[in-house]
Amino acid sequence: MAAPSSPGILLSRFWRPLRIWRLVVQLLAGLWWDGRPWSYPGGRTPERQAARQRRRARWLTSQFLELGSAFIKLGQLLSARPDVLPADVVEELAHLQDRVPAFPFPVVESLLEQELGERRAEIIDLAVEPLGSASLAQVHRASLRSGRQVVFKVQRPGLERLFRLDLEVLQQVAAVVQRHPRWGAGRDWVGIAKECRRVLLRELDFRLEAEHAARFRQQFLDDPGIRIPAVIWELSSRRVLCLDYLPGIKINDREALVRAGIDPAAVAEKGAASYLQQLVRFGFFHADPHPGNLAVAGDGSLIYYDFGMMGQISERLRSRIGRMVRAAAARDASGLVDELQQAGVIAQGIDPGPVRRLVRVMLTEALTPPFSANVLDKLSGDLYELVYDQPFRLPPELIFVMRALSTFEGVGRSLDPGFSLVTIARPYLLPLMTASGNGPNELFNEISRQAAEVGSRALGIPRRLEESLSRIEQGDLQVLIRAGETDRLLRRLxxxxxxxxxxxxxxxxxxxxxxxxxxxxxxxxxxxxxxxxxxxxxxxxxxxxxxxxxxxxxxxxxxxxxxxx
The missing domain is CATH 1.10.287 (Helix Hairpins)
Known part of the structure; x- marks a missing residue:
């Protein structure tokens, strides 16, 4: 391994762990203070507590931005874990965007020489000013000898060393928090730290992002309305990614779209249709569709950028989602809770009554026509409130789906005030509601299973009635009435x-x-x-x-x- 190139790196290896531990101590002390009723002037109220929690979440987000690349990406990953963080913190971290200054152009040239070697000669015109600069890399436009217009995504120097140092300290923090009797109860902080380490180190390998981009492009090859830049494999490496240059109008720039003669409402509908195809048909989707990663070409085609954060839905999960969609469409809270429990989303052995009531509230308020303009935002908010400190363990891919849909709904409303993702989603949800996308056999099997279940219950009714009447005659029948709310109120009293x-x-x-x-x-x-x-x-x-x-x-x-x- 090469020696550190500057004294600043040596100092960072000493001071950076202290900086991270200081943040941890400040955060824990702040959370302890927020939990004390006497710390609220004039008395603690739900409104004051929520306002203070929002301020704490904004402070944590700003601290992550100051700490740089690893913590920005860590915050984006933690925004998919509402089961371990409060809703306000999750929502703040979900909006965490990179605000990092560009590194010098000579460093870019040096990295290209190191990574590409003799292939560097193919680049004849490399722009000095970057098109964009983020926590992991910055993007420069270039021309090749063949005349092809491309962009190079070049990783920041020394990033892997810094990532490994930060992640090592975070694993130490997770081990300390895990041993705490209250903070560690019901949460696997060590496992979360290990998963974050695995995901973040994989994201440093641009060869994986190249594979994601190629796979994503393959999905829409036959759709002229969707454009994904092609990968130039011979000019890509672990720390350099070369893609076709596809210019476009930023998707949330409504005025520019209108001046170009493009209908914003049509763009919103096209984007929603493409996104639903990713989820329902392909099971491989863009997990970060914010306006910076979406643009519109001159002919109205939708362009996707940045494939570092992608989501995948397995066949098993898609089948399970199909049954959940059917239960939700029928407003069947009990059936939806049963499906969630069978999927392992809800812990076994708990009283499903409170959970069922909360699910019923979600189904009634958020999914009852006429749909409100922010139905996905409302669902996401209800989901975060429902999951945190409750017996839920939602798969991260489902949270990424909800967050991505919510983000895209916001983009759609910026283009068309009357945009409704739920309305556009109906034809794409029909396969899930009927056969979970697996053909008519799945529907037939489901109907057969339900018919057999109803039949077995019906055959058992006479025997159960006879047993109950016999017990009544003998005076052995006891009626147990459980009032969950009354029990809880008595316990609190x-x-x-x-x-x-x-x-x-x-x-x-x-x-x-x-x-x-x-x-x-x-x-x-x-x-x-x-x-x-x-x-x-x-x-x-x-x-x-x-x-x-x-x-x-x-x-x-x-x-x-x-x-x-």
Whole structure:
């Protein structure tokens, strides 16, 4: 391995871990402070707590931007994990975009010489000013001897060394957090750190991005309305990617599209159709369709850029999604929860009642016509609220799907205020609703399975009725009524009574300590202080339990759903 090229790298190996650990300590201290009721002037309210959490999320995003490449990409990955981060943090990280200055042009030329060797002679005109600069690389336009117009994506120098250093420190942080009895409960931070390391190091290999671009282009070869730049393989390597130059108008520049004689509404519909094809037909989709990665050619064709972040839906997951779509279309909350539980999305052995009520709220409010303009945004928000601190473990690819659809819906609305992705999606969802995309056999098997299940239940009804009547006659029948909301309220009432009793006891001990401190024997003040220590710790635990039990009540629409049960 080559020696570090500058003293700055040597200093970074010493100071950077300290900088990362300082951020961790600041974050944990801030979260502890935000969780204390007495830290809110005028008392803690849900509104004040939500506002402070949003400020904390914005601060964390700015810190990730300051730390640079690895943390920008880490934030983008963590934005697909609403099961481990609060909704406000997830939404802020999802908007994390690269804002990194370009590195000098001589460095670009040096890297091209190193990576391409003699093939560098094919490049006869390389633009000095980059077309764009991001955390991983910057892009320069160039001309080849053949006359072909291309762009070169050149990786930042020393990036892999910095990535490995940052990821090593993050694994240490994950191990420390995992050992904490509360922060580590129910979350595999070490596993998340390892997965982030694997994904981020793979993204440093531009040969994989070249394969993604080639596969994505293959999907739309027969569609003249979609353009994906071709890969020039002989001028690409691990740290350099060469693609065809496809200029276009930025997709959210509505005025420029109109001046070019292009209908923005048609562009929005074309983009939505292409995206739904990626999800339903191919199972391989662009996971980051923000306006910087989409453009429109002069003839109205849609151009996709940047294939570093792609998503894939397996056949098994697509089949499972088909059954979920059918249940959602029928407003069958119980069926949807059963499908989620069979898929391992919901933990086994939990009370499905609260989850079923939350799913019913989502189906009723978000998927009831007429669809609101921001139906995908609403679904994503409900999903994030539903997943965090609940018995959910959604596959990351599903979160990427929801986030990508939500992002694209925002792009569509910027082009056409009347844009509705759900309306355009209907013909693409029909295969999922009927046969999960697997032909008529799947539908026939599903109908047969349901018919057999109904038949077996029907045949068992007379026997069950006879058993129930016999038990009634013998006086052995017991009726168990479970009121989930009542049980929860009674439990909270008992906790509140315990908390009140301990508060009075703490107050009495405080008064005793004050009297003893003012007496002729002030040393005795240690007695009430020692007695008050375990009581105070128990009181703090009760407050934590009350706060945790109260989170469910704070979710919008849950109370109304509970009354409808």
């Amino acid at each position: 008992a906790l509140a009574q315990q908390s009140s009793g301990q508060s009075f006891l703490l107050g009495g001990l405080a008064v005793a300590a004050a009297l003893l401190a003012a007496s002729s024997r002030p040393a005795l003040v240690a007695v009430p202080l020692v007695l008050g220590l375990p009581v105070g710790l128990s009181w703090l635990k009760l407050q934590s339990r009350l706060k945790r039990d109260g989170r469910l009540d704070q979710l919008p629409g849950v109370a109304a759903a509970s009354r409808r049960e």
